[in-house]
Amino acid sequence: xxxxxxxxxxxxxxxxxxxxxxxxxxxxxxxxxxxxxxxxxxxxxxxxxxxxxxxxxxxxxxxxxxxxxxxxxxxxxxxxxxxxxxxxxxxxxxxxxxxxxxxxxxxxxxxxxxxxxxxxxxxxxxxxxxxxx
Amino acid sequence: xxxxxxxxxxxxxxxxxxxxxxxxxxxxxxxxxxxxxxxxxxxxxxxxxxxxxxxxxxxxxxxxxxxxxxxxxxxxxxxxxxxxxxxxxxxxxxxxxxxxxxxxxxxxxxxxxxxxxxxxxxxxxxxxxxxxx
Amino acid sequence: xxxxxxxxxxxxxxxxxxxxxxxxxxxxxxxxxxxxxxxxxxxxxxxxxxxxxxxxxxxxxxxxxxxxxxxxxxxxxxxxxxxxxxxxxxxxxxxxxxxxxxxxxxxxxxxxxxxxxxxxxxxxxxxxxxxxx
Amino acid sequence: xxxxxxxxxxxxxxxxxxxxxxxxxxxxxxxxxxxxxxxxxxxxxxxxxxxxxxxxxxxxxxxxxxxxxxxxxxxxxxxxxxxxxxxxxxxxxxxxxxxxxxxxxxxxxxxxxxxxxxxxxxxxxxxxxxxxx
Numbered sequence: 001x002x003x004x005x006x007x008x009x010x011x012x013x014x015x016x017x018x019x020x021x022x023x024x025x026x027x028x029x030x031x032x033x034x035x036x037x038x039x040x041x042x043x044x045x046x047x048x049x050x051x052x053x054x055x056x057x058x059x060x061x062x063x064x065x066x067x068x069x070x071x072x073x074x075x076x077x078x079x080x081x082x083x084x085x086x087x088x089x090x091x092x093x094x095x096x097x098x099x100x101x102x103x104x105x106x107x108x109x110x111x112x113x114x115x116x117x118x119x120x121x122x123x124x125x126x127x128x129x130x131x132x133x
Numbered sequence: 134x135x136x137x138x139x140x141x142x143x144x145x146x147x148x149x150x151x152x153x154x155x156x157x158x159x160x161x162x163x164x165x166x167x168x169x170x171x172x173x174x175x176x177x178x179x180x181x182x183x184x185x186x187x188x189x190x191x192x193x194x195x196x197x198x199x200x201x202x203x204x205x206x207x208x209x210x211x212x213x214x215x216x217x218x219x220x221x222x223x224x225x226x227x228x229x230x231x232x233x234x235x236x237x238x239x240x241x242x243x244x245x246x247x248x249x250x251x252x253x254x255x256x257x258x259x260x261x262x263x264x265x266x
Numbered sequence: 267x268x269x270x271x272x273x274x275x276x277x278x279x280x281x282x283x284x285x286x287x288x289x290x291x292x293x294x295x296x297x298x299x300x301x302x303x304x305x306x307x308x309x310x311x312x313x314x315x316x317x318x319x320x321x322x323x324x325x326x327x328x329x330x331x332x333x334x335x336x337x338x339x340x341x342x343x344x345x346x347x348x349x350x351x352x353x354x355x356x357x358x359x360x361x362x363x364x365x366x367x368x369x370x371x372x373x374x375x376x377x378x379x380x381x382x383x384x385x386x387x388x389x390x391x392x393x394x395x396x397x398x399x
Numbered sequence: 400x401x402x403x404x405x406x407x408x409x410x411x412x413x414x415x416x417x418x419x420x421x422x423x424x425x426x427x428x429x430x431x432x433x434x435x436x437x438x439x440x441x442x443x444x445x446x447x448x449x450x451x452x453x454x455x456x457x458x459x460x461x462x463x464x465x466x467x468x469x470x471x472x473x474x475x476x477x478x479x480x481x482x483x484x485x486x487x488x489x490x491x492x493x494x495x496x497x498x499x500x501x502x503x504x505x506x507x508x509x510x511x512x513x514x515x516x517x518x519x520x521x522x523x524x525x526x527x528x529x530x531x532x
Contacts, residue, residue, distance in 0.1 A: 004427065006150065006420045008143040010196055015139050016316040016367075017290075020283035021405045028403065028463070039463050050282040054320045060376070063143055064427070064438050101282075110326070137294065139287045149449040149500075150419035154272045157416075161270065161330070172330050183415040187453045193509070197294070197305050234415075243459070272416065274409040276462055281405050329409055 001025070003065045013060040019097050020053060023085045026071040027101065030083065034073075034126040036119055045108050046116055048081065052102035059096035065089050067096075076123070077115050080104050134158070136198045146193040152230050153186060156218045159204040160234065163216065167206075167259040169252055178241050179249055181214065185235035192229035198222050200229075209256070210248050213237050267291070269331045279326040285363050286319060289351045292337040293367065296349065300339075300392045302385055311374050312382055314347065318368035325362035331355050333362075342389070343381050346370050400424070402464045412459040418496050419452060422484045425470040426500065429482065433472075433525040435518055444507050445515055447480065451501040458495035464488050475522070476514050479503050 001022060009015040031038050041048065061067055067087055074082040081103040086095035105115050134155060142148040164171050174181065194200055200220055207215040214236040219228035238248050267288060275281040297304050307314065327333055333353055340348040347369040352361035371381050400421060408414040430437050440447065460466055466488055473481040480502040485494035504514050 002424070002427075004420060004424050005142050005144075006148050006423055009138050010141040010143065010145040011138075011313065011315065012143040013315075016319055017139065017283040017286035020286070021403060024283075024405055025401070025403050028401075037463070047277065049277065049279075049326075050323055052320075052322050053282055054318075056318050057316055060315075064436070135291070135294075137287060137291050139290055144446065144448065146448075149452055150416040150423075153416035153419070154270060157272055158268070158270050161268075170330070180410065182410065182412075182459075183456055185453075185455050186415055187451075189451050190449055193448075197303065271408050271410075272414050275404050276407040276409065276411040277404075278409040283405065 001067045001069065003061055003063055003067065005063055008063050013062055014065075016055070016057065019055055019057075019085075019087060019099065020101075022067065022069050022087060023053075023071070023083075023099060023101060026069040026085055027083055030071045030073065035122045041116075041119070042108075044116065044118065046113070046119075047106045047108065047110065048103040049106060049110065050101050051080070051104050053099070054101075055097060055099035057097055058094065059089070059092065061087070061089050061096055070095075073123070074100075076120070077105075079112060079114060081115070134200045134202065136194055136196055136200065138196055141196050146195055147198075149188070149190065152188055152190075152218075152220060152232065153234075155200065155202050155220060156186075156204070156216075156232060156234060159202040159218055160216055163204045163206065168255045174249075174252070175241075177249065177251065179246070179252075180239045180241065180243065181236040182239060182243065183234050184213070184237050186232070187234075188230060188232035190230050191227065192222070192225065194220070194222050194229055203228075206256070207233075209253070210238075212245060212247060214248070267333045267335065269327055269329055269333065271329055274329050279328055280331075282321070282323065285321055285323075285351075285353060285365065286367075288333065288335050288353060289319075289337070289349075289365060289367060292335040292351055293349055296337045296339065301388045307382075307385070308374075310382065310384065312379070312385075313372045313374065313376065314369040315372060315376065316367050317346070317370050319365070320367075321363060321365035323363050324360065325355070325358065327353070327355050327362055336361075339389070340366075342386070343371075345378060345380060347381070400466045400468065402460055402462055402466065404462055407462050412461055413464075415454070415456065418454055418456075418484075418486060418498065419500075421466065421468050421486060422452075422470070422482075422498060422500060425468040425484055426482055429470045429472065434521045440515075440518070443515065443517065445512070445518075446505045446507065446509065447502040448505060448509065449500050450479070450503050452498070453500075454496060454498035456496050457493065458488070458491065460486070460488050460495055469494075472522070473499075475519070476504075478511060478513060480514070 070086045084100045087097040140151045203219045217233045220230040336352045350366045353363040406417045469485045483499045486496040
């Protein structure tokens with residue numbers, strides 16, 4: 001991800017809420033990699049609205065920086081799903097930003113439901129794979 | 134409208150596409166004043182997607198500037214609706230930004246339709262009022 | 267604050283990171299009311315970058331909702347300043363969103379500094395006033 | 400570019416002003432390819448503020464669509480630089496969005512200047528290359 005002008009502010013750094021958009025892109029990529037694209041979840045009648053979001057800013061990024069965003073699903077989700085993020089920039093080992101989002105599983109009318117079986121199965125299958133790597 | 138940090142970029146001015154959000158706020162306010170809030174249009178099954186947008190930047194605005202946005206419906210709409218905008222900042226007579234958006238009337242499935250009669254009637258009623266002022 | 271289309275997403279609710287922009291607007295208003303507009307802080311060579319941000323989403327808001335944002339400075343700031351926010355919508359007593367941001371005082375080169383005396387004095391003067399109300 | 404939730408609105412399509420952010424990303428990529436990264440221009444004391452922007456929306460894009468943005472410099476720039484854009488989505492030959500931005504060359508204090516010689520030389524060198532391909 002390369003930072004664009006739109007994402008910077010007059011302090012010449014990425015505006016603090018823009019990282020949550022980066023988190024979203026990383027989250028969608030994570031779900032696709034696990035084999036549960038968000039669009040498919042929605043087709044099955046599930047949604048994953050954010051119920052909590054958090055960010056800690058250790059450093060800054062600016063225009064044209066090439067950022068890498070790591071995302072990680074913290075534990076087996078039951079009613080809620082927690083995803084953590086780390087944002088790295090070149091030439092720096094420590095993340096410049098860390099954060100997490102918590103999501104609840106809901107049906108299409110935004111009523112809370114349990115994590116769908118399909119979701120848990122694919123997540124398990126994926127974790128198995130990851131362990132073999 | 135007071136400019137917030139989020140709307141500025143590293144050049145220390147309002148980022149060029151943010152004006153289109155200001156236009157949208159002004160557009161909604163215009164429709165409400167005419168007596169056709171956009172939410173009501175939607176309830177009646179109509180939408181007004183943007184088919185064209187244009188902006189000319191004569192000056193700049195920065196953090197905490199208090200901007201005034203004027204919007205104006207250019208002519209009686211048939212299939213399309215054109216709205217023009219002028220953005221002013223204090224201490225300057227000429228607008229810092231001018232622009233317009235063109236909208237088509239569509240049904241809920243985004244198929245083009247004629248301007249709804251209800252829309253034209255209220256618009257006419259409103260123009261009458263405006264002339265009396 | 268009236269929600270505009272730009273702030274909604276395809277779930278038809280305000281996108282989760284947009285609340286952080288509302289927080290910023292409320293934060294600037296709070297600083298102005300205390301008598302320390304952010305622009306003046308900057309002129310004095312101080313900045314208040316965000317070092318932490320957090321949000322809990324209890325409900326949702328959608329297009330044209332008129333939101334009220336309350337902000338509150340939690341305690342006397344030393345090196346850091348914590349501001350809390352509550353977002354309300356009409357017809358609901360409980361906030362739909364609560365959150366906070368933590369800011370560090372820095373000089374213009376973004377090096378941490380103590381809270382400027384001017385800031386603490388005006389804050390104290392303001393608290394005195396508030397108590398008299 | 401894959402569309403994220405943040406970029407959609409409640410009509411379930413990419414919000415109209417978001418395309419201008421895509422244009423910016425494409426513009427920066429074009430300048431890098433020509434060998435004149437924007438950051439270098441800035442270091443040399445030049446800026447390229449947008450003086451005009453335009454967009455025509457022929458179709459829509461939604462969440463997870465993978466968009467391709469083509470950008471093209473229209474003619475040899477003198478005082479002004481015009482860049483055109485086309486946004487494509489898979490399975491459709493015609494662009495869903497077309498647009499352009501016009502930029503003026505300015506110095507760091509945003510006073511208009513001529514196109515810098517360095518810019519014109521590299522642009523010419525690049526055009527030569529492109530012809531040989």
